[in-house]
Amino acid sequence: MxxxxxxxxxxxxxxxxxxxxxxxxKDFCRIFGHQTAVIDRTLYIDGGFVNYNPLSQHPLNDTNTALLYADVDIINYDGMPTVYDNLTKPADAPDVNGGILWSDSVNKMLYLYGGEFSQGSPANLSIWTYDALYHQWSPMKPDATQKNIQRASYGAGVALQDRAAGFYYGGWLSNASVPAWGSLPPMALSGLLEYDMLQNSWTNSTGPDTVGRAEGVMVYIPSSEGMLVYFGGVKTPYSNGTVVGQPMDEILLYDISGSKWYTQKATGQVPEQRRRFCAGVTWAQDYSSYNIYFYGGLSIAEGPGFDDVYILTLPSFRWIKWYPVAPGPGYPHHSMSCTVIDGAQMIVMGGTYPNSTDCDVPKVIGMHNMYLGKQNPQNAIWARFRPNITTYQVPTEIISVIGGSPTGGATTKTPANGFDDRDLEIFFQRVYTAPTRQPTRAIPTSTEPPSTSAKSTPVGAxxxxxxxxxxxxxxxxxxxxxxxxxxxSAPTEAEEEMKESELPELDAFAAGPEQPSRRSELHGSLLVELEGDTAMKMSPSSHPILSDDAISPATSQRRSATSTFS
Structure with missing residues (x-):
């Protein structure tokens, strides 16, 4: 040498x-397969996969081991809630994709259920909680009712605040979620789980039939004594386990008080079958319509998926295509999250793009904001988040189908071919007023979101x-x-003649190669001002996606072995 x-x-x-x-x-490219929930106007983002810039150099999906959060009242210069990464998550807390965060906004707690482990063997089922007051993770001691409950993934779930309950329908059991599953193929569940957050107890109920389903969505509406609405995804109706699409015109409903399932046929602009999309629900001020908005998704068979928005309006059970209004290739993606804020806006976060290597708006960590009532000066669907919009107005596209006005008054309240069960007609004539629930622990009179300086590493260190x-x-x-x-023994003549000036400067070399500057821009589009608000008038597909060519190394030391869904 x-x-x-x-x-x-x-x-x-x-x-x-x-x-x-x-x-x-700083080196963000994408996040997907994660789970989100809101407490006190703070959006929490847990788990899933992350990609780093550029994808060509970092093609694997890294496990997100962080709990991110964003205060929706703190808006950055790019018009979206600022995302922070300074919370502590213990190493033994599960880092999963395809799970769910149930929120108890009264007691300020999050409950993590389900999901798949992207590396190693899955742990035994345990419910982990996150205390939003004291910023601490801890596992719940298993209750006797948990004995036959297993960890499912990519099912459909929702939390009910008046009942302090979490519901979860369907989902997959596999060797990524269940210990000792072995070489068995994944199995879709057909049951409905209910988790009592206060009693730490489980109830496992039957579904609408014995067919296993997964990768659809479920929302809650305050009709009757409270109802769950499920649609989309895949199902396994055959004994050989063949996976087919759940028809998008077949809507499954669960009456919570009666513990009974119903099926209703929907009409209108019925969407193509899909899975791994996300959805949120809001309703008119007079409860004359309940409007479910969903975005994107993955094709049932091979294909890039979808970059579109549909609305299912109830109780007329009409499908309305809302976006895009013009044809174009778009940016199909799936495995994102949808979080409705104040019933008026919905943050669509993340997703992965099968037919693109573009990053997902790194400046705002993959956040996109949908105005459910288009309540902005430009009447735009996609625009910057505005914290002061706290009430929902029914948009003209829904009014043109069911009648009424922005505040309600729908005149079409029945399906085109009538209700498939007369009980449903009675249910939708009732509005559920949830009782006020009191916390079961001491809650400070004013709570603060996690400190933006918490867990920061001192510069000196x-x-x-x-x-x-x-x-x-x-x-x-x-x-x-x-x-x-x-x-x-002796240096060669050439080595003796080597001069000090021939050696590279240590400081310059050790600093590493110069990194190109970071830039973000719309795909061939413009940013326009909306009387102080920035609306995103998008590319040919009118979609709020930004490209970012910054180079960044991979960060996670716990890297998944394969790119499962990309």
């Missing part, structure tokens, strides 16, 4: 030491760590160099 080679080893080691670990937010690391590498290189010199 020559002197140049020895110094080369030293400089390379020093350069590696000086490389900063990648940052989940960073500098000290870097300097210490360089010193350690330097010492190792010096020892290596001395050993080599001792073993070498």
């Amino acid at each position: 020559t002197t140049r080679q020895v110094l080369g080893v030293f400089l390379a080691l020093a350069a590696v030491t000086l490389q900063q670990p990648a940052d989940l937010l 960073i500098v000290g760590g870097v300097v210490g690391g360089v010193c350690g590498v330097s010492a190792a290189a010096v020892i290596l160099y001395c050993c080599w010199r001792r073993k070498k």
Whole structure:
């Protein structure tokens, strides 16, 4: 080994030491398969997969080990809630994709159920809670009713605040979610789980039939004594396990008080069958219509999926295509989350794009905002988030189908071919007024979101760590160099003639290659001002996607072995 080679080893080691670990937010490209929930206007984002920039250099899906959050009242310069990554999540808390966060907004608690482990063997089922007051994770002690409950993934779930209950329908059992599953193929469940957050107890009920279903969505509406509405996804109606699409005109409803399932046929602009889309629900001020908005999704068979928005309005059970209004390739993606804020806006976050290598708006961490009532000066569907919009107005596209006005007054309240069960007609004539629930623990009169400075690493510690690391590498290189010199009997003439000026400057080399500057821009589109609000007038598909060509290293040390859904 020559002197140049020895110094080369030293400089390379020093350069590696000086490389900063990648940052989940600064080097963000995509997030998908995650779960979200809201407490006190703070949006929490847990688990799923993350990709880093550029995808060509980092093609694998990294497991998101962080609990991110965004206060919807803190808006950044790009018009979306600012996302923070400074909360502690213990190493033994599950990092899963395809699970659900049930929120108890009264007691300020999150409950994590279900999901798949992207690496290693799945752990035994346990419900983990996150205390939003004290920012602590902890597992719940298993109740006797949990004995026959297993961890499902990519099912459909919703939390009910008046009952402090979480519901979960269908989902997959597989070797990624159930210990000792072995080589058995994945199995879709047909039952409905109910979790009592206060009693830590489970109820496992039958579904509408014995058919297993997964990858659809379920929402709650305050009709009758409370109803669950499910649609989309896939099902396994055959004994050989063949997977087919759940018809989008077949809507499944569950009357909570009567513990009974119903099926209703929907008409109108029925969407194509799909899975792994996301949805949210809101309703007119007079409860004359309940309007479910859903976005995107993955094709049942091979294909890139969808970049569109549909509305299912109840009780008329009419489908309305809302977006896009013009043809175009769009940016089909799936495995995103939809979170309705104040019934008026819906944050569509993340997703993965099968036919594109573009990153998903890195400046705002993959957030897109949908105005459910288009309540902005430009009457736009996609526009910056506005915290002061706290009431819902029915948009003209729904009014043109069911009548009424922005505040309600729908005149069409029955399906085109009538109700498939007369009970449903009676249910939709009732409005459920939820009782006020009191917390079961002491709650401060005013709660604050997680501090944006919490868990920040002191600059001195960073500098000290870097300097210490360089010193350690330097010492190792010096020892290596001395050993080599001792073993070498005599230098060659060429080596004697090598001058100090021929060696590279240490500081310049150790700093690593210069990183290109970060830039973000709309795909061939414009940003226009909406009387102080920025609306995103999008590309040919009118979709709010930004490209970002910044280079960034992969960050997670716990990397998944394969890119499962991309």
